[in-house]
Amino acid sequence: MPIAIGLEGSANKLGVGIILHPSSSTPSSPHDSAHSEDEAFTSKPTSPPVQILANLRHTFVSPPGTGFLPKDTAAHHRRWVVRLTKQALKQARIQLEDVDCICYTKGPGMGAPLGAVAIAARTLSQLWDKPLIGVNHCVGHIEMGRAITGAENPVVLYVSGGNTQVIAYSAQRYRIFGEALDIAVGNCLDRFARVLNISNDPAPGYNIEQLAKDGKCLLELPYAVKGMDVSFSGILARVEELARRLTTTTSTNPWLDPDTGLDITKSDLCFTLQETVFAMLVEITERAMAHVGAQQVLIVGGVGCNERLQQMMGIMASERGGSVYATDERFCIDNGIMIAHAGLLAHGKGFETKLEESTFTQRFRTDEVLVNWRD
Amino acid sequence: MAETSDSRLPAPFNKSTESFELIAQGAESLLYRTTFLSSSQPAALKVRPEKKWRHPTLDKRLTRARILAEARVLVKLSGEGVVAGGGGRKVKDPKKGDVGVGGMRGCVPKVLGLDWEQGWMVTEWIEGKTVKEAIYGASKVQVVDDEKTVEELKVLLRNMGEVVGKLHACGVVHGDLTTSNMMLRPRASTSDAVTGCLDGDILLIDFGLATQSHSDEDRAVDLYVLERAFGSTHPKEEDLFGTVLEAYANGEESGMKGKAGKVAVRRLEDVRMRGRKKSMLG
Numbered sequence: 001m002p003i004a005i006g007l008e009g010s011a012n013k014l015g016v017g018i019i020l021h022p023s024s025s026t027p028s029s030p031h032d033s034a035h036s037e038d039e040a041f042t043s044k045p046t047s048p049p050v051q052i053l054a055n056l057r058h059t060f061v062s063p064p065g066t067g068f069l070p071k072d073t074a075a076h077h078r079r080w081v082v083r084l085t086k087q088a089l090k091q092a093r094i095q096l097e098d099v100d101c102i103c104y105t106k107g108p109g110m111g112a113p114l115g116a117v118a119i120a121a122r123t124l125s126q127l128w129d130k131p132l133i134g135v136n137h138c139v140g141h142i143e144m145g146r147a148i149t150g151a152e153n154p155v156v157l158y159v160s161g162g163n164t165q166v167i168a169y170s171a172q173r174y175r176i177f178g179e180a181l182d183i184a185v186g187n188c189l190d191r192f193a194r195v196l197n198i199s200n201d202p203a204p205g206y207n208i209e210q211l212a213k214d215g216k217c218l219l220e221l222p223y224a225v226k227g228m229d230v231s232f233s234g235i236l237a238r239v240e241e242l243a244r245r246l247t248t249t250t251s252t253n254p255w256l257d258p259d260t261g262l263d264i265t266k267s268d269l270c271f272t273l274q275e276t277v278f279a280m281l282v283e284i285t286e287r288a289m290a291h292v293g294a295q296q297v298l299i300v301g302g303v304g305c306n307e308r309l310q311q312m313m314g315i316m317a318s319e320r321g322g323s324v325y326a327t328d329e330r331f332c333i334d335n336g337i338m339i340a341h342a343g344l345l346a347h348g349k350g351f352e353t354k355l356e357e358s359t360f361t362q363r364f365r366t367d368e369v370l371v372n373w374r375d
Numbered sequence: 376m377a378e379t380s381d382s383r384l385p386a387p388f389n390k391s392t393e394s395f396e397l398i399a400q401g402a403e404s405l406l407y408r409t410t411f412l413s414s415s416q417p418a419a420l421k422v423r424p425e426k427k428w429r430h431p432t433l434d435k436r437l438t439r440a441r442i443l444a445e446a447r448v449l450v451k452l453s454g455e456g457v458v459a460g461g462g463g464r465k466v467k468d469p470k471k472g473d474v475g476v477g478g479m480r481g482c483v484p485k486v487l488g489l490d491w492e493q494g495w496m497v498t499e500w501i502e503g504k505t506v507k508e509a510i511y512g513a514s515k516v517q518v519v520d521d522e523k524t525v526e527e528l529k530v531l532l533r534n535m536g537e538v539v540g541k542l543h544a545c546g547v548v549h550g551d552l553t554t555s556n557m558m559l560r561p562r563a564s565t566s567d568a569v570t571g572c573l574d575g576d577i578l579l580i581d582f583g584l585a586t587q588s589h590s591d592e593d594r595a596v597d598l599y600v601l602e603r604a605f606g607s608t609h610p611k612e613e614d615l616f617g618t619v620l621e622a623y624a625n626g627e628e629s630g631m632k633g634k635a636g637k638v639a640v641r642r643l644e645d646v647r648m649r650g651r652k653k654s655m656l657g
Contacts, residue, residue, distance in 0.1 A: 168607065170607060170610055171610045175606070175607045175610075176603075177603070177604075177607055181649075218430050218432050218433065223433070223437065225584070226550065226584070226596070226600075227550055227551045227552075227584060227600040228551075228600065228603075228604070229600075275429075275430045275433060276433065279426075279428070279429045279430070279433055282428055282429075283402070286402040287402040287403075287551075289402070290400070290401050290402040290555075291402075291553060291555055291604065291607075291608065292607075292608070311428075312428040312429075313428070315427055315428035316426070316428045319427070319428075320400070
């Protein structure tokens with residue numbers, strides 16, 4: 001029964017996951033409760049069942065008003081990887097002989113943090129004499145989403161701090177139908193958070209979401225959908241302008257909503273930004289669904305945790321007679337288990353990354369991966 | 376006709392006694408086949424329904440802007456009321472400096488009426504199937520007679536390139552070029568029977584995202600959208616896409632002969648690279 005360890009660190013989250021793919025002859029059974037807070041998970045019957053033996057993560061959070069820099073992030077990963085790996089192994093209660101391969105994020109992502117994790121992976125591989133599997137981060141998200149939700153062949157919206165892509169599977173490739181032309185939607189949200197000094201703990205996007213719940217006034221922002229693609233830099237520039245205006249607003253220099261006469265608040269700005277960018281994302285996803293003739297949508301990536309986005313997507317999907325699939329923060333946010341899962345799928349088809357080739361890269365397109373574990 | 380589709384028809388159509396056949400439910404709009412003003416004038420009714428997942432203010436703003444933009448572009452391209460003469464004829468050899476008014480008459484549907492508040496627009500009905508369906512049909516036949524089908528496909532692709540070239544020469548970029556937004560209208564002499572004939576006039580539809588532009592960048596992005604959509608939808612025919620670009624830059628009927636077409640195609644290489652080199656974090 002193949003078991004893989006997965007190491008993820010392309011941004012500020014360091015994840016270590018251990019996964020088991022029960023072979024088709026063994027009946028998949030619920031794991032006993034002695035294990036980690038993630039009880040083992042048998043996914044819906046349409047995708048290969050998986051058992052999660054461990055899924056640990058530690059996030060590097062930078063102070064409000066700042067973002068995380070590569071050098072500091074890499075240092076964080078170096079500081080935590082040994083501890084997390086040991087903990088994961090303990091929780092999984094496996095022997096080293098049971099481990100089939102060491103999977104790591106080959107890319108895309110930030111250089112220094114990716115490098116720190118790649119070095120850890122290579123070290124483990126040589127220490128324990130296990131093959132290495134370099135995994136594409138985006139493919140990891142997609143495969144984990146499919147496994148957990150059981151969605152058969154959905155259009156995938158992958159949205160995070162570093163990526164915004166609309167993907168559909170075709171002929172052993174995850175083809176990118178639409179994407180952000182400049183910055184990712186999560187990046188737009190994170191940078192907006194900095195101007196307003198919104199806390200980065202646990203994540204800026206999470207705090208924006210909570211603030212937006214109290215927002216009522218929809219201000220005007222540019223809406224940049226270009227065919228199947230979207231653009232956020234113009235929106236960011238404008239919303240940062242509005243945020244700066246908010247910081248200079250006082251009782252003698254007020255900024256009022258013209259309809260209600262109430263003060264414009266941080267919450268209104270968060271609300272405005274979310275409604276606008278999420279509408280754009282739902283729109284391009286809808287286009288892809290219409291073009292491909294799909295009924296299902298799967299949302300993956302950190303921004304996919306956002307409940308407003310899930311709600312909007314759900315309304316769109318049901319208006320089309322379809323449904324939306326999403327996972328919770330264990331799998332939406334960057335994690336090691338998705339790397340282990342995707343890596344093990346590839347390994348099952350004979351894929352291996354030789355030590356000399358176990359590099360990492362900042363740019364790694366989703367459609368470069370041959371998805372030979374699917375028809 | 377008391378169908379459920381009635382509830383989505385805006386005024387005045389929700390009280391009409393004419394028939395409405397739902398043809399397509401695209402991402403942006405519902406398309407109905409019906410008649411307009413007279414029972415003998417077949418028409419395509421495009422309804423942009425409310426999107427309940429968008430904030431209502433945003434929704435109204437977008438719907439109005441898109442209907443108006445689309446209608447303006449179509450009217451310009453068809454040259455309504457500007458140049459007299461019968462419709463449905465291809466305007467050959469547009470003169471230089473003729474900024475595209477009427478340049479696409481016969482290659483785009485004529486606008487018959489609209490209401491931006493209610494969210495609808497009516498255009499003439501185009502008989503035929505989408506290029507996407509035509510290629511799918513040919514794809515199935517391919518096993519039987521390989522070379523002939525490939526040649527027929529190339530003819531289709533050349534026509535595609537030429538019509539996009541004509542469009543760009545008129546100073547318009549479509550904004551959403553896909554094989555679902557191109558109609559293949561069979562010529563009177565041929566029948567689109569079992570053989571899946573790929574010959575015919577190509578018309579562009581769905582100008583909801585069109586803008587008026589002469590810039591190489593916008594043209595290149597337009598081509599890029601088409602290239603990617605084509606590759607994603609027709610992976611088996613992806614290698615033949617070069618035929619489209621060649622016809623765009625050099626084709627007989629393309630308005631982009633000369634430097635303009637080649638410049639746009641070269642710019643396309645830059646646009647492609649942009650996607651690849653883009654930094655992806657996290």
